[in-house]
Amino acid sequence: ASVGARRVSSTSSVGYASRGAVACSAGKVAVLGAAGGIGQPLSMLVKMLPSVKELSLYDIQGTKGVAADLSHCNTACKVTGYVGEEELTSALEGCDLVIIPAGVPRKPGMTRDDLFNINAGIVKSLATACAEVCPNAILNIISNPVNSTVPICNEVYKAKGITGASARILGVTTLDIVRSNTFLAEECGLDVDQVDVPVIGGHAGVTILPLLSQMRPKVQLENKRIEELTTRIQNAGTEVVEAKAGAGSATLSMAYAAARFAESCLRGLQGDKVYECAYIESSLIPDLEYFASKVQLGPNGVEEVFEVGQVSDFEQQGIEGLIPELKKSIAKGQEFAKN
Numbered sequence: 001a002s003v004g005a006r007r008v009s010s011t012s013s014v015g016y017a018s019r020g021a022v023a024c025s026a027g028k029v030a031v032l033g034a035a036g037g038i039g040q041p042l043s044m045l046v047k048m049l050p051s052v053k054e055l056s057l058y059d060i061q062g063t064k065g066v067a068a069d070l071s072h073c074n075t076a077c078k079v080t081g082y083v084g085e086e087e088l089t090s091a092l093e094g095c096d097l098v099i100i101p102a103g104v105p106r107k108p109g110m111t112r113d114d115l116f117n118i119n120a121g122i123v124k125s126l127a128t129a130c131a132e133v134c135p136n137a138i139l140n141i142i143s144n145p146v147n148s149t150v151p152i153c154n155e156v157y158k159a160k161g162i163t164g165a166s167a168r169i170l171g172v173t174t175l176d177i178v179r180s181n182t183f184l185a186e187e188c189g190l191d192v193d194q195v196d197v198p199v200i201g202g203h204a205g206v207t208i209l210p211l212l213s214q215m216r217p218k219v220q221l222e223n224k225r226i227e228e229l230t231t232r233i234q235n236a237g238t239e240v241v242e243a244k245a246g247a248g249s250a251t252l253s254m255a256y257a258a259a260r261f262a263e264s265c266l267r268g269l270q271g272d273k274v275y276e277c278a279y280i281e282s283s284l285i286p287d288l289e290y291f292a293s294k295v296q297l298g299p300n301g302v303e304e305v306f307e308v309g310q311v312s313d314f315e316q317q318g319i320e321g322l323i324p325e326l327k328k329s330i331a332k333g334q335e336f337a338k339n
């Protein structure tokens with residue numbers, strides 16, 4: 001199957017366009033790490049989604065204030081703040097979707113993998129709580145290194161004997177798609193709403209592989225320009241880290257991207273067929289247990305994983321080049337979770 005003719009849900013409007021429209025069945029969403037740089041703007045965007053009935057904000061600090069503040073916005077969704085491990089179970093009870101941006105961000109000179117030592121433990125403990133309290137919820141994993149944190153979550157669920165969870169444990173790579181769409185629209189002088197670039201592989205350096213050959217609408221670019229744009233997309237996170245000069249990594253664009261992905265997941269839960277890219281456990285690429293692919297979302301999370309499809313020679317080299325790095329990051333996550 002190919003996702004080709006369909007746009008990967010850039011129709012998603014973070015709900016604003018549909019305000020006042022019929023809100024479908026209500027959902028409860030939790031944000032873990034809600035007082036952070038991503039967590040705060042993301043929580044606000046989720047508060048604006050008409051399908052969210054309840055928003056549960058959890059962090060180890062600061063959530064009472066964020067929740068009090070957001071609760072004054074006159075959207076229908078009810079907001080509650082939970083602080084500290086003893087309140088984590090209450091935060092997660094009855095959740096349909098749990099979004100996890102908890103953990104430390106990069107500083108200049110750091111790779112996403114440098115975050116592993118701190119973030120792996122945070123994600124493992126939060127995933128353990130999700131598996132115990134809301135095992136059927138969809139998880140959106142934002143905490144880096146996503147290439148390893150998604151395998152960690154899967155191992156936690158497997159160890160607890162929860163079957164079918166890999167379709168619900170989704171690494172959020174949407175910022176890579178958002179950036180690709182923005183850069184390509186600028187490059188080609190196109191309406192950004194019409195641009196859709198699938199991005200596959202993983203979410204770090206060369207594992208981020210935009211498929212410019214499959215971009216909609218179809219455009220003609222010189223090979224050299226394709227290579228330069230690919231490199232810019234792969235390093236776009238570092239552009240932000242350097243510009244922030246020690247104050248963290250992408251937060252506003254990440255919140256925007258995560259809200260779009262969350263909205264797509266919620267639409268899927270309500271029975272819509274929605275297309276996105278996500279980093280998930282899959283058997284698409286021989287020898288790799290996880291891969292970011294074009295997927296169809298539905299009531300059970302990922303309903304279908306699409307083949308990579310036809311790619312250029314440059315992209316094929318990119319796929320072959322990313323396999324060893326992705327494999328290492330996957331194994332690192334799996335080993336951590338088992339010990």
Ligand code: NAI
Binds near residue numbers: 102106203249
């Ligand atoms: P931040 O430091 O501003 O916020 C992180 C929040 O997590 C803080 O409020 C902190 O108190 C909280 N936290 C720490 N330990 C926790 C725990 N055990 N339980 C609950 N909350 C906990 O960081 P920022 O900028 O919001 O980034 C968060 C993560 O998102 C980082 O790992 C970063 O690398 C990642 N990220 C991922 C992107 C992606 O495309 N997937 C893009 C940008 C950032």
